[in-house]
Amino acid sequence: APADTGSRVELAGGPAESRLDAIKDRGSVQVCSTGDYRPFTYLDPETGEWSGIDLDMAGDMAKRLGVDLEIVETTWSNLMDDLGKRCDLAVGGVSITLERAEQAFFTEAILQDGKTPITRCENVDKFQTLEQIDQPGVRAIVNPGGTNEEFADTNLKQATIVRHPDNNTIFEEIVAGNADLMITDAAETKWQANEHPELCSVHPEEPFTFSEKAYLLPRGDVIFQQWVDQWLNIARNDGTYDRFAEPWLG
Numbered sequence: 001a002p003a004d005t006g007s008r009v010e011l012a013g014g015p016a017e018s019r020l021d022a023i024k025d026r027g028s029v030q031v032c033s034t035g036d037y038r039p040f041t042y043l044d045p046e047t048g049e050w051s052g053i054d055l056d057m058a059g060d061m062a063k064r065l066g067v068d069l070e071i072v073e074t075t076w077s078n079l080m081d082d083l084g085k086r087c088d089l090a091v092g093g094v095s096i097t098l099e100r101a102e103q104a105f106f107t108e109a110i111l112q113d114g115k116t117p118i119t120r121c122e123n124v125d126k127f128q129t130l131e132q133i134d135q136p137g138v139r140a141i142v143n144p145g146g147t148n149e150e151f152a153d154t155n156l157k158q159a160t161i162v163r164h165p166d167n168n169t170i171f172e173e174i175v176a177g178n179a180d181l182m183i184t185d186a187a188e189t190k191w192q193a194n195e196h197p198e199l200c201s202v203h204p205e206e207p208f209t210f211s212e213k214a215y216l217l218p219r220g221d222v223i224f225q226q227w228v229d230q231w232l233n234i235a236r237n238d239g240t241y242d243r244f245a246e247p248w249l250g
Ligand SMILES: O=C(O)C(=O)C[C@]1(C(=O)O)C=C[C@@H](O)C=C1
Pocket: 036, 037, 076, 093, 094, 095, 096, 143, 144, 145, 146, 147, 148, 149, 167, 184, 185, 188
């Protein structure tokens, strides 16, 4: 019998089982995504087609694993619950937060971003600072369940927070004057300002916060995590990521 060295032997071996084997056996990798956050993830309500930088990346991942890609629709509120149960990983503009890192694994960071306002262009000067924004009568619109809502709840005490469940129509609400602004990721403000000539991003290069995007994995499976990290490193250095990002980010 092997010498009893306490728990050290087992720990050095790591978990023998990995989701990686289950994915191979199943013949598909199941990827959760919200489909409401361009340029990272988009589910076209008319055609039912998925697109976005992170969905293209998920396709590349499946290809290099030699399995099919199965996209599972989720919401920002259900993301953590669905992870591991309905899908093997989650992608699509997910921000790294310490709270989520207690419950799950993140891959290496893919992109740096931060929260900044988007508003009708005539209001850009009025909403430069959080102090200017957090005033009675200012209506800040927000999608529920993610870091945007958390930021609004933490930082806006005087302004009115308008919760809008559908992130795909939220920018039209600002155009229509049903809200004054949204504070969201700078990458999204730039993309949506480009889509809507009436809207302008407010200092996207100097956002209020610092955060990074990554892919989200169930906690505990270091074998799967290390495969995804190695793949990501290759895809970000061999031009794959840039090729997918180019049409969206220019
Ligand atoms: O929760 C996160 O990780 C996000 O970055 C997603 C999030 C959000 O913060 O709500 C960011 C921008 C989009 O408008 C939709 C969702």
